[in-house]
Amino acid sequence: MNSPVVVGALPTARREGPRPAVSLRRRLGRIVLVLLGGFAAQWLIADRMIVHVGESEMATRLQHDADSLVTTLSVDAQGALQVDARRAGVVYEQPFSGHYFVLRTGAQLLRSASFGEVPPFEPPPADRDAVDRIDGPRGQPLLVLTRRIDVAGRPVALAVAEDLTALRHQLREFRLLFFSASLGVLLAALLLQAREIRRALAPIESVRDAILKLPAGGEPVALEGAPAEIQPLIDEINRLMAFVETRLRQSRTSIGNLSHALKTPLAGLFRLLDDERLAPHADLQRQMRQQADAIRTRIERELKRARLAGDQRAGTRFDPRAEMPALVELLGRIHRDKAPVIEWHAPAGVLPFEREDLLELIGTLADNACKWAARRVVIELRLQHGLDLVVADDGPGCADELLASLGARGQRADESVPGHGLGLAIARDIVEAAGGQLAFRRSAALGGLEVSAHLPG
Secondary structure, rough: OOOOOEEOOOOOOOOOOOOOOOOOHHHHHHHHHHHHHHHHHHHHHHHHHHHHHHHHHHHHHHHHHHHHHHEEEEEEOOOOOOEEEHHHHHOOOOOOOOOOOOOOOOOEEEEEEEHHHOOOOOOOOOOOOEEEEEOOOOOOOEEEEEEEEEOOOOEEEEEEEEEEEEHHHHHHHHHHHHHHHHHHHHHHHHHHHHHHHHHHHHHHHHHHHHHOHHHHOOOOOOOOOOOOHHHHHHHHHHHHHHHHHHHHHHHHHHHHHHHHHHHHHHHHHHHHHHHHHHHHHHHHHHHHHHHHHHHHHHHHHHHHHHHHHOOOOOEEOHHHHHHHHHHHHHHHHHOOOOOOEEEEOOOOOOOEEEHHHHHHHHHHHHHHHHHHHOOOOEEEEOOOEEEEEEEOOOOOOHHHHHOOOOOOOOOOOOOOOHHHHHHHHHHHHHHOOOOOOOOEEEOOOOOOOOEEEEOOO
């Protein structure tokens, strides 16, 4: 009993869907990734360069120390290598001062007093001057310069080292400072980018808002200070709106004029069909009356469409709070003999559907409901994966076997009520044009007919 009968579902051709829209903000936001990559590369390059410069400066000092140590070397009468500690430098005499040297010639090993009681390291093997990193007497990192020299005909391996701890501590401080400064610059750049994006998109959003306001007053899109790149778009929108409005007004005026102009001669034609002189030609009289009825049906349909849709600008959106009270008032005047109570419920705000189509669809279904209602009509609009419109009345309803035929042009459920079966046919045409569905069932709440239309979003 409550299973809906669905009509007006149009088959849709398979076609490739539109490419998904990509936010302009998202596209511009990709610059952030490039900026992050640039800062990371800059940080790594700067860090490597600072480390290189710092260790190069230390290696230069080690070379100078090595040159100084060479001048302090001598060979005694027994052929043993000697070092003049007084000339070597005070830093090599202080235990764990961070400056060390080691001399190896054969089995003889000389070292600086700065090693204290800790055994010295062996000079790294090298054929020429070389710089290495090794662990010091207390496990601290050392930068070691190794040099092969000849003293009185004896080969000597000379290793001069300096503690890297202080340098690496300074490098850590530099890294922290550089990272903080880079992060601050990055955040400032992001804030500046967001601000510039908002400023760049503001004119476009203003154009959108101006277009959405067209249902309220139909004013042309006017935007002060619009960029030169957007102004042609604004001009084209205004030109198109003016063109559509003119054509729509001309079309409706022509339809209205033609319909009213035909009503008078059509009324005369019906009077002639009732003339007794046509009585002997009953079959011809019947055929002529059928054609005249078809013409009158078409005229009344077009007049009803024009009356319910009104004379408004095409392409505007439907605002229930602005349109429904006027529509309910119009229906009340049309059915003032019955004085139906019309309730309506709709979401707040402008609905993303054409004003004319919705106004005509709601008006047509509500007009049909008022015609059959005993007292009460309920109109409900819901946004959920499109738009669901439900119109129900508390009238006698419709027999189950007739539900499937409702919506067919000229089909009437009850001949006792005046009309031509056009209301639901008009609704079906609108729903079919939008690719939606029209369904009929008995209203569980009111007991009469319930018509639901779904328009895809």
